[in-house]
Amino acid sequence: MARCPLSKALLASVIVLLSGCAAPAYKPAVYSVASNRPYSIPAHRMILVVPCFDLLDEANRSHVDPSFNPSAYVTGMVESELSAGGASHERPAFPFTPTFEGVQTALRGGAFKHPGGVVLASAVNHYMSDRVVSCDFILYAATGDLIFEKRCLCMNFGSSGAPEILAQEQGEFIAPAAARSPSGGTLVAAHMVMQQLFADPDLQRVLQ
Amino acid sequence: MKLPTKGLAAALAACLFVSGCQNRAAVRPAWRYLQRAQTRVAILPASNLTDKAGASIIIDKAWEEALLKAGFTVVNADSVVTFSSSQNIPVGDVIKIPPAVLGQKLKADYILEDEITDYGAKYRVIVGGAVVACRSRLIEARTGALVWEFDWVRSEQSNNSNNGVAGVLVGALVDSVIDSMMDMPAKLARQGVSLSSLTQPYPGVAPMAYRQP
Numbered sequence: 022m023a024r025c026p027l028s029k030a031l032l033a034s035v036i037v038l039l040s041g042c043a044a045p046a047y048k049p050a051v052y053s054v055a056s057n058r059p060y061s062i063p064a065h066r067m068i069l070v071v072p073c074f075d076l077l078d079e080a081n082r083s084h085v086d087p088s089f090n091p092s093a094y095v096t097g098m099v100e101s102e103l104s105a106g107g108a109s110h111e112r113p114a115f116p117f118t119p120t121f122e123g124v125q126t127a128l129r130g131g132a133f134k135h136p137g138g139v140v141l142a143s144a145v146n147h148y149m150s151d152r153v154v155s156c157d158f159i160l161y162a163a164t165g166d167l168i169f170e171k172r173c174l175c176m177n178f179g180s181s182g183a184p185e186i187l188a189q190e191q192g193e194f195i196a197p198a199a200a201r202s203p204s205g206g207t208l209v210a211a212h213m214v215m216q217q218l219f220a221d222p223d224l225q226r227v228l229q
Numbered sequence: 230m231k232l233p234t235k236g237l238a239a240a241l242a243a244c245l246f247v248s249g250c251q252n253r254a255a256v257r258p259a260w261r262y263l264q265r266a267q268t269r270v271a272i273l274p275a276s277n278l279t280d281k282a283g284a285s286i287i288i289d290k291a292w293e294e295a296l297l298k299a300g301f302t303v304v305n306a307d308s309v310v311t312f313s314s315s316q317n318i319p320v321g322d323v324i325k326i327p328p329a330v331l332g333q334k335l336k337a338d339y340i341l342e343d344e345i346t347d348y349g350a351k352y353r354v355i356v357g358g359a360v361v362a363c364r365s366r367l368i369e370a371r372t373g374a375l376v377w378e379f380d381w382v383r384s385e386q387s388n389n390s391n392n393g394v395a396g397v398l399v400g401a402l403v404d405s406v407i408d409s410m411m412d413m414p415a416k417l418a419r420q421g422v423s424l425s426s427l428t429q430p431y432p433g434v435a436p437m438a439y440r441q442p
Contacts, residue, residue, distance in 0.1 A: 220372035
C-alpha cells in the first residue's frame with residue numbers, strides 16, 4: 022500500500038513538537054548570592070578568575086535554553102561570590118589554552134606576576150536544572166603550582182526537580198514523594214556548589 | 230587450654246596488613262567521585278515520623294549495607310548513638326550539631342540524614358501492600374553543604390500485607406536510591422573530565438579531610 026509522504030512529514034512534525042513539549046529548555050534565574058550564606062571569603066589575595074570551561078555533553082545541552090551559557094553563568098557565580106565577600110578579582114589578560122593544563126602551562130611560563138596572587142580555574146560538567154549542578158575548581162599559585170582542587174556537586178532530586186533523572190529511578194514502583202523544597206529558593210544547587218567551594222577550610226586557608 | 234594468643238595476634242595483624250594493602254592498592258573507577266578513596270559516611274539514626282518503632286533500625290541497616298557495598302567507609306548509626314551518649318546529647322539532637330563539628334567528631338566526610346515519613350502495611354479495597362517513604366540527604370561535613378537529596382516513596386502490592394514486606398522493600402529500595410547518588414557522578418565524568426587529579430593527591434596537598442590515611 023502506498024503511503025502518503027505528507028503523513029510522514031506530519032508525523033515527524035508531531036514528534037518534534039511533542040519532544041519540545043516534553044523537555045522544556047532550561048534557563049536559570051539571574052544568579053544572586055545567598056543572603057544567609059554560612060561563610061565569608063578571605064579578601065587578602067588578588068584572585069584571577071579564569072572564565073569557566075564548558076564541558077557539558079550534548080545530552081545536557083539539549084535540555085538547556087540556547088541563550089543560557091553555563092560557563093559564563095558559573096564564572097558569574099564565582100565573581101558574584103568574590104565581590105560579595107569583598108575579594109579583589111579580575112580576569113586574566115594573558116593568552117592560554119582553555120583547559121586546566123593550558124592555564125597551568127601559561128602560569129608556569131610567568132604569565133601572571135602578581136605577588137601573592139592566585140588563579141581560580143573552573144569547569145562546568147553538568148548544569149541540567151536548578152537542582153543538578155557539577156563543577157570542578159582548581160586554584161593555582163601565580164607560579165602555576167596547584168594549591169587546591171575540588172569537585173563541587175549538588176544533586177537535589179527532591180520531588181519536582183530533574184524529572185528527566187528521576188524518570189530513570191522511578192521504574193514501575195518508585196515515585197518521588199510529595200513536592201517540597203526544604204532547602205528553599207530555586208538556586209539551591211548553585212548555592213550549594215558555591216558553599217562547597219568557598220566554605221571549604223582548605224580553600225579558606227590558602228586564601229589567607 | 231592455653232590459647233595461642235601470639236599466633237592469633239600475628240595472624241590478625243597479617244590479615245589487617247594485607248587488607249590494608251588491598252584497600253590502598255584497590256583503584257576505584259575514577260568517575261566515582263563520591264567513592265574516592267577513604268571516603269567516610271556517617272549515618273545519623275533515621276528520624277522516624279511514623280508509628281512503626283522498628284522502621285529507623287531497618288532503614289539505617291539497609292543504608293549501612295548499601296554504602297559498604299558501594300565501597301564507602303561507614304560510621305554506622307549505632308556508633309552515632311554511642312557518640313551521642315558519650316556527649317550527653319539526646320540522639321535526636323545530633324542533627325543539630327554543626328556538620329563541620331560533627332564531621333570532625335565522627336571523622337566523617339559526609340553525613341547521611343534520613344527522615345521516614347511512611348512505613349508499613351497498607352490495606353486497600355482489593356489487595357493490601359506495603360509502603361516506605363523517606364527523605365534522604367547527604368551533607369558534606371566540612372562545608373555543611375547539601376550534596377545529594379532524594380525524597381522517595383515506594384509501594385508494592387502484596388496479598389501478604391504486613392510490616393515484614395515493608396522491611397524487604399527497604400533493602401531493594403535503598404539499593405535503587407543509592408544508584409541515584411552514584412550514577413550521576415558517573416554520567417558527569419563520562420563527559421571527558423579528567424578526574425585523575427581528583428583521585429591522586431598532589432604532593433603536600435590534601436583537598437579533602439580524611440581522604441588519605
